[in-house]
Amino acid sequence: MNPRDIGAIIRAARCAQRMTQAQLGRTCGYSASAISRVEGGTLRLSEQSLLLMTRTLGIPVDAIRASRPATLAPDMTLDQEDAMRRRQLLLAGMAATGASMIPSSAFAATRPDSSTQIVRALYEPESSASISLRQLRQFLAEAHSQFTAAQYQDLGEALPGLLGTAQATRDAMSGRSREEAQAQVARAWILATELALKQHSDVAWPAADRALAAAQASGDPVVEGEAxxxxxxTMRRAGRPAAGVDLLRRTAGSLAQNRDTVSRAVGATLLMTAAYTAACGRRRSDALDLMTGAADAVARLSGTSTQPRERLFTVDATAAQADLYWIGVHTALGTPDEAVPYAARIVPGQLPTVERRARYGTDCARMWQRLGDHRRTLEALRFTEQVAPEELRRPALRALTAELLYAPVTVAGVREFAERTGAPPQ
Structure with a gap:
């Protein structure tokens, strides 16, 4: 099997095991950069090292040593057969590790969902031509606009092409231009991760891993913070909130040492995310301390002289964003009554993007649901539907609608809403 196929299987298995490249390298005697080259197909392992790595990751040796079929179907080209073989090997390797990233019908759908598109970008990247950095930045900006406009289906369909082009452009460059292209690759993978997170898909982990590797290669601390x-x-979703908080706290502290406002603003957003992550882990003291620190950092940035000139690639470091995170933090901590004042002072129309306005509706729906106010829960869900219909396809929103549908107290209009938005019956 060629090194690219082996590398793809190793990456898939490593991500399924929730291991970083550095962790895998330590168990096998390699550096993180060497593991990156193995996974990229540019470093060939010795037979002994390959066996050690497969044992570490729980990959069956047969999945690595599988031979080419002797014959092809009459209408199948070599390229088609190679693609099919890679799919089968990846599925076999990931199934052996217990991963759930690729559903059994992932490659059979006539119109694949976004998770399947990301899987294809991860393990079967499109062959693309390089473009200029200016064109790449424009391409990425268009994809970012699709995300902030909550046009998730369109973004999913654009991602394989964006990722393939970004990586081809990076590979064609050297020096400072290559580092800048690496930053664009990282941000493309950040978008892929954000989309996978919206769908609660396990493919978010390998996408985030790619994002961080590219961000570190770019040498840009802001992009590394975003990744x-x-x-x-993804750590929080995988049941490791403490590790997620530690990562965010360290990265925010590193960014705070920079004097530029963009670094400080990104650091403030990391503290917000850390606060919510701590709240989800029921670490009340940490969550409140981190959120207070984030709000203080945002307050120091307020004013025209210190605010970043352009919107951040991640969420913005503004008072409204801090209030939005306060809602999520208090709801996750089981004190939704303390979230109500923050929700009351947010003007949804003044939030900068459709995605953020939809987040406001979603967080308010969760808050009212925890308070037992079913009527206001439905109102918040309807608001989310109005501003961003695709948000209602998310598993979390569908589950919330189903809970409302089968609540002891029936709310007028909830059944019609559930039918319209496709909430699953319980």
Whole structure:
């Protein structure tokens, strides 16, 4: 099997085991950069090292040593057969580690969902031509606009092409231009992670891993902070909130040492995410301390002389964003009554993007649901539907609608809402 196929299987298994490249390297006697080259297909392992790595990751040796089929179907080209073989090997390797990233029908759907698109970008990247950095930045800006506009289906369809082009552009460059292209690659993977997180898909972990590796290669601390944020969210979703908080706290502290306002603003957003992550882990004291620190950092940034000139790639470091995170923190801590004043002072129309306005509706729906106010829960869900219909397809929102549908007290209009938004029956 060629090194690229082996590398793809190793990366898939490592991510399924929730291991970093550094952790895998320590168990096998390699550096993190060497593991990166193995996974990229540019470093060939010795037979002994390959066996050690497969044992560490729980990959069956047969998945690595599988041979080419002797014959092809009459209408199948070599390229098609190679693609099919890679799919089968990846599925076999990931199934052996207990991963759930690729559903059994992932490659059979006539119109694949976004998670399947990300899987294809991860393990079967499109062959793309390089473009200029200016064109790449424009391409990325368009994809980012799709995310902030909550156009998730369109973004999912654009991601494989964006990622393939970004990586081809990076590979064609050297020096400072290559580092800048690495930053664009990282941000493309950040978008892929954000999209996977919206769908509660396990593919978020390998996407976040790619984002952080590219961000570190770019040498840009701001982009590294952005990548750390989405990786920490995947840690929280994987049941490791403490590790996510530690990563965010360290990265925010590093960014705070920089004097530029963009670094400080990104650091403030990391503290917000850390506060919510701590709240989800029921670490009340940490959550409140981190959120207070985030709000203080935002207050220091307020004013035209210190605010970043452009919106951040992640959430913005503003008072409204801090209030939005306060809602989530108090709701996660089981004190939704303390979230109500923060919700009351937010003007949804003044939030900068559709995605953020939808987040406001979602967080308010959770808050009212925890308070037992079913009527206001439905109102908040309807608001979310109005500003961003695709948000209602998210598993978390569908589950919330189902809970409302089968609540002891029936709210007028909830059944019609559930039917319209496709909430699953319980």
């Amino acid at each position: 750390a944020r989405v990786l920490a969210i």
